[in-house]
Amino acid sequence: MDQKEIVSRDEKETGRVEAFSDGVFAIAITLLILDVRVPRDLPETTTLGDALLKQWPSYLAFVTSFALIGIMWINHHKLFTLIKRSDHLLLVFNALLLLGATVVPFTTSLLAEYIGHDEQRVAAMVYMGNFFAIAIFFNLIWRYAAHGRRLLGQDVLEDEVRSINRSYSLGPPIYFLCLVIAYFSAPLALGMTIALVIFYALPLGANSR
Amino acid sequence: MDQKEIVSRDEKETGRVEAFSDGVFAIAITLLILDVRVPRDLPETTTLGDALLKQWPSYLAFVTSFALIGIMWINHHKLFTLIKRSDHLLLVFNALLLLGATVVPFTTSLLAEYIGHDEQRVAAMVYMGNFFAIAIFFNLIWRYAAHGRRLLGQDVLEDEVRSINRSYSLGPPIYFLCLVIAYFSAPLALGMTIALVIFYALPLGANSR
Amino acid sequence: MDQKEIVSRDEKETGRVEAFSDGVFAIAITLLILDVRVPRDLPETTTLGDALLKQWPSYLAFVTSFALIGIMWINHHKLFTLIKRSDHLLLVFNALLLLGATVVPFTTSLLAEYIGHDEQRVAAMVYMGNFFAIAIFFNLIWRYAAHGRRLLGQDVLEDEVRSINRSYSLGPPIYFLCLVIAYFSAPLALGMTIALVIFYALPLGANSR
Amino acid sequence: MDQKEIVSRDEKETGRVEAFSDGVFAIAITLLILDVRVPRDLPETTTLGDALLKQWPSYLAFVTSFALIGIMWINHHKLFTLIKRSDHLLLVFNALLLLGATVVPFTTSLLAEYIGHDEQRVAAMVYMGNFFAIAIFFNLIWRYAAHGRRLLGQDVLEDEVRSINRSYSLGPPIYFLCLVIAYFSAPLALGMTIALVIFYALPLGANSR
Numbered sequence: 001m002d003q004k005e006i007v008s009r010d011e012k013e014t015g016r017v018e019a020f021s022d023g024v025f026a027i028a029i030t031l032l033i034l035d036v037r038v039p040r041d042l043p044e045t046t047t048l049g050d051a052l053l054k055q056w057p058s059y060l061a062f063v064t065s066f067a068l069i070g071i072m073w074i075n076h077h078k079l080f081t082l083i084k085r086s087d088h089l090l091l092v093f094n095a096l097l098l099l100g101a102t103v104v105p106f107t108t109s110l111l112a113e114y115i116g117h118d119e120q121r122v123a124a125m126v127y128m129g130n131f132f133a134i135a136i137f138f139n140l141i142w143r144y145a146a147h148g149r150r151l152l153g154q155d156v157l158e159d160e161v162r163s164i165n166r167s168y169s170l171g172p173p174i175y176f177l178c179l180v181i182a183y184f185s186a187p188l189a190l191g192m193t194i195a196l197v198i199f200y201a202l203p204l205g206a207n208s209r
Numbered sequence: 210m211d212q213k214e215i216v217s218r219d220e221k222e223t224g225r226v227e228a229f230s231d232g233v234f235a236i237a238i239t240l241l242i243l244d245v246r247v248p249r250d251l252p253e254t255t256t257l258g259d260a261l262l263k264q265w266p267s268y269l270a271f272v273t274s275f276a277l278i279g280i281m282w283i284n285h286h287k288l289f290t291l292i293k294r295s296d297h298l299l300l301v302f303n304a305l306l307l308l309g310a311t312v313v314p315f316t317t318s319l320l321a322e323y324i325g326h327d328e329q330r331v332a333a334m335v336y337m338g339n340f341f342a343i344a345i346f347f348n349l350i351w352r353y354a355a356h357g358r359r360l361l362g363q364d365v366l367e368d369e370v371r372s373i374n375r376s377y378s379l380g381p382p383i384y385f386l387c388l389v390i391a392y393f394s395a396p397l398a399l400g401m402t403i404a405l406v407i408f409y410a411l412p413l414g415a416n417s418r
Numbered sequence: 419m420d421q422k423e424i425v426s427r428d429e430k431e432t433g434r435v436e437a438f439s440d441g442v443f444a445i446a447i448t449l450l451i452l453d454v455r456v457p458r459d460l461p462e463t464t465t466l467g468d469a470l471l472k473q474w475p476s477y478l479a480f481v482t483s484f485a486l487i488g489i490m491w492i493n494h495h496k497l498f499t500l501i502k503r504s505d506h507l508l509l510v511f512n513a514l515l516l517l518g519a520t521v522v523p524f525t526t527s528l529l530a531e532y533i534g535h536d537e538q539r540v541a542a543m544v545y546m547g548n549f550f551a552i553a554i555f556f557n558l559i560w561r562y563a564a565h566g567r568r569l570l571g572q573d574v575l576e577d578e579v580r581s582i583n584r585s586y587s588l589g590p591p592i593y594f595l596c597l598v599i600a601y602f603s604a605p606l607a608l609g610m611t612i613a614l615v616i617f618y619a620l621p622l623g624a625n626s627r
Numbered sequence: 628m629d630q631k632e633i634v635s636r637d638e639k640e641t642g643r644v645e646a647f648s649d650g651v652f653a654i655a656i657t658l659l660i661l662d663v664r665v666p667r668d669l670p671e672t673t674t675l676g677d678a679l680l681k682q683w684p685s686y687l688a689f690v691t692s693f694a695l696i697g698i699m700w701i702n703h704h705k706l707f708t709l710i711k712r713s714d715h716l717l718l719v720f721n722a723l724l725l726l727g728a729t730v731v732p733f734t735t736s737l738l739a740e741y742i743g744h745d746e747q748r749v750a751a752m753v754y755m756g757n758f759f760a761i762a763i764f765f766n767l768i769w770r771y772a773a774h775g776r777r778l779l780g781q782d783v784l785e786d787e788v789r790s791i792n793r794s795y796s797l798g799p800p801i802y803f804l805c806l807v808i809a810y811f812s813a814p815l816a817l818g819m820t821i822a823l824v825i826f827y828a829l830p831l832g833a834n835s836r
């Protein structure tokens with residue numbers, strides 16, 4: 001097996017990791033809608049419009065989680081333009097990340113069910129804990145692949161590595177802060193998450209990464 | 210990094226955008242069937258045939274939404290034979306489009322539940338609003354990518370650009386008209402949508418685009 | 419745009435048709451399991467083993483539909499090693515085929531619910547009607563693509579075309595026969611379908627195609 | 628058709644087998660979360676935290692099945708870096724494997740429902756039986772492809788073949804042992820499965836394969 005064949009096998013390998021991950025992200029993001037329910041058997045005094053509006057926590061949780069999984073996908077996709085080889089531990093760390101993504105429809109549903117109710121802080125903490133774990137798994141993947149440029153492509157610049165190091169080191173503390181805030185106030189934690197999503201979507205946010 | 214490597218990285222990037230979008234479209238279009246329910250616990254006086262026929266609004270909503278998501282997929286697929294690079298804002302606009310597609314199973318279910326009932330106009334307006342938003346997101350993607358040929362491939366002809374400009378400018382007003390009509394008559398709005406789908410499916414409709 | 423570029427655009431196009439179709443087949447085949455339910459709240463006199471065995475119609479319908487969608491996927495996959503270009507009508511016919519595949523989880527669920535009950539013949543006729551429609555859509559795709567070799571690759575041999583013509587012409591009459599038999603006896607129609615699946619899975623069946 | 632064209636057709640073919648299989652694995656792994664339910668309508672004396680903790684069998688079954696399907700995917704992915712051609716029987720054996728994967732959300736749900744209850748041994752035996760069948764289907768695929776190097780790439784070393792032979796021959800007896808243990812004790816069988824998963828995830832486990 002000469003050098004070129006090895007390279008091509010490797011690229012095929014990361015190609016399939018990406019394809020499988022894309023599949024899991026795509027399904028997790030689409031399953032979110034299953035928890036937005038059609039109002040049925042309306043009491044006589046309720047209009048459909050009112051019943052739909054009353055479901056705002058479902059819409060809010062749906063859109064927030066959609067955005068967060070979307071950002072996860074974009075990040076994953078950017079990582080794998082730099083990571084060019086895969087090995088056993090990378091697959092394991094990637095599997096942990098996908099586990100985190102798969103759990104999102106459940107924690108989203110929990111948040112939508114309890115927001116505005118007595119127990120909303122527990123629901124928000126579970127939700128934030130989900131994204132805190134995801135941020136840690138992202139760091140595991142990146143630190144492992146970038147350590148000594150273990151799995152990076154040859155054309156990756158040191159500047160790119162440093163820039164990702166910087167932005168990834170922010171993830172876990174930010175989500176941990178959200179988790180702590182959720183212990184005191186669910187709406188505040190959720191509001192902070194939404195602000196983060198909007199900041200990220202703006203071109204400004206992208207450049208700062 | 211020489212020119213060729215940059216091109217190949219870009220193409221890989223739009224390749225993954227397409228793969229992820231295909232996944233979301235494929236899942237959204239397949240989840241539609243979950244809302245067509247098997248009649249259970251039939252009363253003694255009802256045959257299964259009758260019970261199945263009585264569910265016609267579910268079938269109608271299913272087939273209409275299937276066709277509309279199918280058309281979305283074809284359009285998306287045509288766009289990305291022209292768009293050859295991707296950047297942060299394109300990903301954000303594409304995410305908005307996918308959000309629109311993901312919501313379709315919900316609005317379809319709403320339409321199927323309320324068509325023929327008192328509140329059908331509200332349900333039809335939500336449904337039409339969903340596709341109106343999708344038409345706007347398609348325009349965002351295209352206008353952004355085509356502005357100054359920002360993200361287009363070098364081999365894209367000016368005629369192709371103009372032809373898509375023309376047909377895309379029709380989308381939002383047509384769906385807005387459907388939305389307005391739904392305020393007055395749900396069946397009329399739905400009938401108009403079905404006529405559009407059939408027109409599109411005919412070779413005639415394809416040529417006019 | 420020279421000849422080579424056109425070829426590469428075309429191949430990318432059929433590549434995305436295949437990817438999207440694969441997605442729909444994969445989701446439809448996996449959703450089938452959602453209709454195999456876990457027995458809950460068992461009465462005291464029933465063991466879990468008995469409750470699981472009593473659900474045999476679910477398992478039978480699941481395995482049969484899994485096999486039929488699997489065979490659809492293999493056929494689709496073989497077709498698109500021969501079809502090298504795509505156009506508007508091919509996309510429309512392919513969308514009809516995918517519509518047929520998407521409906522399978524519903525008709526399977528219907529069959530599983532009613533087999534062994536009074537109304538089983540209606541359920542079996544709907545089920546067979548689903549696969550009869552799919553067989554017709556397969557013929558639409560193939561006849562359209564192969565007519566005057568409209569969308570076939572240059573390396574496709576006339577013998578391959580004739581061989582597919584022959585085997586595809588058998589599909590609609592066989593499923594129509596199953597549909598007619600279902601009118602008289604649901605178990606007989608289902609038994610015939612299972613025999614067909616087993617015949618197809620054997621190498622013998624593959625060679626005769 | 629010269630040699631090179633045949634090779635390229637073959638590679639496209641295994642490419643689509645992998646893509647379809649990836650889709651099925653991705654969907655099956657993501658559907659697992661649908662069985663982790665949000666606690667609703669809590670009695671006044673129960674906190675949300677307690678209600679969530681009481682659901683531990685769901686989480687345990689979810690994580691175990693997620694890991695097992697993940698390992699299946701990694702194995703499948705490694706196999707198809709060696710298998711370079713596909714034929715009818717390989718497609719049939721691969722379909723059987725996918726059937727096994729598709730059933731996992733059902734057997735997982737069954738395990739989660741009954742673990743800790745009277746009938747847990749039946750549930751655990753069905754669960755272990757599912758993975759026993761999967762191990763047999765993996766062996767079918769590999770033995771068939773590797774027999775006389777029938778479908779292997781030319782660059783596959785004899786050492787690689789022997790190493791896979793060895794590790795694959797362990798799968799069926801190990802899962803059969805779990806099945807037998809489940810007859811006596813569900814927790815012991817599940818514990819053994821979890822130990823296997825952890826052993827596999829460690830780099831040690833990967834090297835021994």
